[in-house]
Amino acid sequence: MNVKSLCGKVGVVTGAASGIGRATAIEMASRGADIAICDLDRAGLQETAATIEAMGRHVYTHDVDVSEYDFVQSFADAVFGTLGRVDILVNNAGIGVGGALLDVPLEEFRHVVEINLMGVVHGCYAFLPRMRDAGNPAHVVNIASMAGFWAMPGMTSYHASKFGVVGLSSSLADELARYQIGVTAICPGIINTAIVRSSRMFGPNASKENIKRGVEAFERRGYTPERVARNIMKAVQRNRVIAPVSPEAWIGYYVQRIAPWIPRLLGRKVTKRAQ
Template sequence: MEDFDGRVAVVTGAGSGIGRALAERFAAEGMRLAIADIEKDALDAVRRSLAARGTEVIAQVVDVGDEEAVHAFADRVFDGFGAVHVLCNNAGVFNGCQIWSRPARDFAWALQVNFWGVLHGIQAFVPRMIEGGDEGHIVTTSSVAGLFAAPFSGPYSVSKFAAYAATECLGHELVVSGSRLRASVLCPGGVATRIHQSERNRPASARTEPSDDQAFVEQVIADTVAAGIAPEAVAEQVVDAVRTQRFLVLTHDAYRPGLAARAAALASGELPPLPDYETRD
């Protein structure tokens, strides 16, 4: 997909971080925007910023883990714009811990947002995108933690591996069905976002008592994002991937050798080595 001007992009988790950068980057390409976030104030700020630059925008508070809410958002977007050409299932949360020491609710919350949120987005938008017959693209925000499982990242890695797998399935299905749509999976390394503050959006029903292992890994993530690349750099890579139909968007080249090492270890039946979790290019 090379022509963006006048077309429609949908971005979830658009209130901050990578989501906001994606919305602003697509707006710079002349696209109309439909943005969603669970934080109303943050979403309103992005809506005002986009509107001030002349972008036509629809904004709606959405919990992507709520299937009905995502479908209602899709209904509003198609009613308002008539089509969707780029869908960014970007909303996500971080939750880490020692895998045997935390309640199942920690895993359920991560999966509800990071996997079910992606699935809800695919099922609410993609059938109508296919029916529209236009070329288009679906981008899932996974993580390097969706390619490399690390200690103390159980809930996050499990959910991000699931998001990656869903996108690879989607990509193959779009090709074999003859669709004009294509898919990309975004796997960021360290990016300067608020992912380490995900607990701010955790519903009361999903809350659990904090623990030392949880605090340890959240500090590691906080240190990583503090030294991370700018979200705008990630958005630039996503736009390029949509244009060139690149499937894997790996924001940090330092992880590429790790993919080969992982494949070699698995082929020989070994536990894959851990890559360096760092932010160098």
């Protein structure tokens, strides 16, 4: 899909109150799209909406918990009702959870899958039938992660959700190709957003010190959500099915393809050092 100009087009972003979702909504608006955004965080959503309105674009906001299909369905109904069409759907809302499988309570595991994976599924079920029936070129962007192809110990539930998003997107891309609808799984590396501060941590690495070190590492890395948003547009333009974003994600992507024993070896080393 040509995204150089999005005038007359409509972009939808879930989890747009912050980080990558906010930056992507603003990036699409800067290219001329009208925007529909949702999130659980009403205050953050209003800030994103105010920025888009100041750019002279229409913006529609809705409080949505993406883990609940009924919310997503009513968001979709309202978006088609008010803006009339959807050209780019960005299933972005997500949370972070850290901890080895047996340290993470089952309910937490379920919760991360319900948001990170089922949230994407809900977005697809609610929006795709009407996008397909419209017959226009369109695109679905699912925000996965480098953790969707490179598994390390201590993030089992997050990996399960993000590997799911990569698998779903790869399959869906082939299913939708004949309708001129592209599908991309975006796989960012370490991006400086609020997620590292809000992630829930379990097990021996969940100390305040460790969490502080993690936050500092993300800040030092300094890769901004705005850069991710620009790379999302590039991936849509090129119709990439899996799109690593940031140098570490690209390196990880090729390493796990060429020498899949390297992630395994590193994983074992990390576990040994933690013991």
